[in-house]
Amino acid sequence: MAKIAVVSPHRGDAAFALGLSVKAWLEQGHAVEVVSCFTRSEFAPYSDVGSVHANDRVSFVTAVRKREDEAWRKQFGVAKLTITDLNLKDAPIRLHCRPEDVIGRSAEVSEKVLSKIRRALEGSRAEAVVLPLGLSGHVDHVTARDATLSILPADMPIAFYEELPFAASGAEGATETIVHARSLALQSELQSAFASESRQTDDAITEAVQRKRHAAWCYDSQIDEKVTTEIAEFCRRYRGRERLWVNTAWRLDRTLTPESS
Ligand SMILES: [Zn+2]
Numbered sequence: 001m002a003k004i005a006v007v008s009p010h011r012g013d014a015a016f017a018l019g020l021s022v023k024a025w026l027e028q029g030h031a032v033e034v035v036s037c038f039t040r041s042e043f044a045p046y047s048d049v050g051s052v053h054a055n056d057r058v059s060f061v062t063a064v065r066k067r068e069d070e071a072w073r074k075q076f077g078v079a080k081l082t083i084t085d086l087n088l089k090d091a092p093i094r095l096h097c098r099p100e101d102v103i104g105r106s107a108e109v110s111e112k113v114l115s116k117i118r119r120a121l122e123g124s125r126a127e128a129v130v131l132p133l134g135l136s137g138h139v140d141h142v143t144a145r146d147a148t149l150s151i152l153p154a155d156m157p158i159a160f161y162e163e164l165p166f167a168a169s170g171a172e173g174a175t176e177t178i179v180h181a182r183s184l185a186l187q188s189e190l191q192s193a194f195a196s197e198s199r200q201t202d203d204a205i206t207e208a209v210q211r212k213r214h215a216a217w218c219y220d221s222q223i224d225e226k227v228t229t230e231i232a233e234f235c236r237r238y239r240g241r242e243r244l245w246v247n248t249a250w251r252l253d254r255t256l257t258p259e260s261s
Pocket of ligand 1: 010013138
């Protein structure tokens with residue numbers, strides 16, 4: 001069984017995009033470590049942050065969001081899912097930009113970002129790494145992605161995930177265009193919540209949607225009911241599964257890609 005590291009630019013990104021996959025990996029006996037990168041933040045629009053003194057907002061929001069990650073981890077009830085906090089500042093604080101200006105900037109891989117991610121991945125002893133595609137163009141996402149890619153050995157099994165809710169608002173085929181533009185020679189794989197489940201019955205799809213909703217709601221300082229529904233319903237597009245984009249090393253690893261798929 002493998003140790004799988006999941007790079008989550010912010011708290012919640014891994015849970016939104018990979019809640020079903022993480023469940024399946026844990027059930028298959030893998031250990032999963034989520035590396036939450038840019039965790040120091042003032043962004044929590046659905047929290048009480050408005051009533052907190054300006055000087056205390058970062059520590060308030062950072063603590064709220066840490067509890068949200070913890071609530072998600074507890075849904076699995078196992079010690080095999082760990083969350084590592086890199087405690088890096090998110091884009092508005094780190095780059096001194098407005099929250100609406102975080103999209104569409106190129107990656108800013110500083111020494112500090114690179115060394116923290118490198119140390120986390122080395123410490124995790126990961127045998128496979130899962131990282132965001134960077135679909136939204138959020139600078140924290142493309143920075144985490146590019147920093148990770150720059151330090152992984154060429155033969156490392158890698159899978160990219162489709163960030164939510166961004167993937168849900170893109171047109172059909174938009175993700176394929178982005179993946180092909182990056183010429184990473186990736187293939188798509190559909191991952192259900194059940195290690196051994198190959199039939200995607202209507203009941204299984206309904207359960208997957210509920211499971212996604214349950215995970216997303218852990219992060220209710222971040223998203224409202226509408227976005228929670230978008231995140232949950234998106235897996236219907238894949239009949240109750242999540243789509244990963246995997247490299248050849250991942251595909252050839254039989255513990256990661258079972259023979260049947
Ligand atoms: Zn994010």
